[in-house]
Amino acid sequence: MDKIYAIIPKRSMVYLLICLCGVLIIFAAGIIPEYFSSVRLDHQINNIQFQIEEQKRLYPIHQVLQNKTHKEDGRTLPFPKKNFLSRTQMDAVPETFREIAKKANLDIVSASPDLNYLGSESRFLPINAVIRGDFFNFRKFLIGLGEIPYLERIEEIQIQQNEDTMELKMKMWLIVS
Numbered sequence: 620m621d622k623i624y625a626i627i628p629k630r631s632m633v634y635l636l637i638c639l640c641g642v643l644i645i646f647a648a649g650i651i652p653e654y655f656s657s658v659r660l661d662h663q664i665n666n667i668q669f670q671i672e673e674q675k676r677l678y679p680i681h682q683v684l685q686n687k688t689h690k691e692d693g694r695t696l697p698f699p700k701k702n703f704l705s706r707t708q709m710d711a712v713p714e715t716f717r718e719i720a721k722k723a724n725l726d727i728v729s730a731s732p733d734l735n736y737l738g739s740e741s742r743f744l745p746i747n748a749v750i751r752g753d754f755f756n757f758r759k760f761l762i763g764l765g766e767i768p769y770l771e772r773i774e775e776i777q778i779q780q781n782e783d784t785m786e787l788k789m790k791m792w793l794i795v796s
Contacts, residue, residue, distance in 0.1 A: 702768035703796040709744070712793065715767065716748060723759035725752035728786075743771060744795045750787045754778070757787055769794045 627635075704712070713730040720727045728749040750760065764770055770793060777788040 699766060699768040701771075701794065703742075703794045704744070704769040705796050709795070712746060716746075719763035719767075720750060720752075720760055723752075723763055724756045725750050725760050733790075742795060744793045745774070746791045746793060748789045748791065750789065751784050752787075754785055757785075764791070 709732070712732070713727075716730040717727050728751055730746060730748040733745040733747055750757070761773075764773070770791060772792050774790040774792060775788075779786045779788070
């Protein structure tokens with residue numbers, strides 16, 4: 620050991636140890652955390668690159684599905700502009716309902732205005748209708764009713780299953796001038 624001190628002075632050894640400790644502290648406090656941070660960022664970059672590749676592969680499928688949903692098909696429900704029914708045209712209402720029922724393969728038993736409201740000055744006229752037929756054809760009938768511009772609302776629907784057919788009772792309100 621005396622030989623080492625003879626070659627390297629004691630004071631230089633202390634400086635050397637202090638410098639080595641400083642390098643170790645810098646290494647432990649700066650370089651190692653930066654290394655772990657770099658590894659974490661590399662992992663995040665790989666995940667993001669994977670997501671970008673996934674989006675590039677799925678984009679054509681997304682475009683096809685987007686185009687399919689935006690195409691208008693014949694299954695959209697009618698939504699006419701609201702209009703009123705003049706009092707002179709009220710006689711044609713039962714015939715209109717019969718035509719709609721015929722298109723839907725249903726039979727109208729009756730379609731008559733509610734007599735309690737005929738004399739009043741109300742803007743609305745309730746119609747009571749009784750229809751016979753299949754429940755699935757009733758959907759077509761309701762779509763047909765949606766095409767009538769003077770139909771305000773359907774207030775109630777009563778469905779009664781008979782032995783051979785289904786009977787549907789409806790109360791609808793029409794806008795009258």
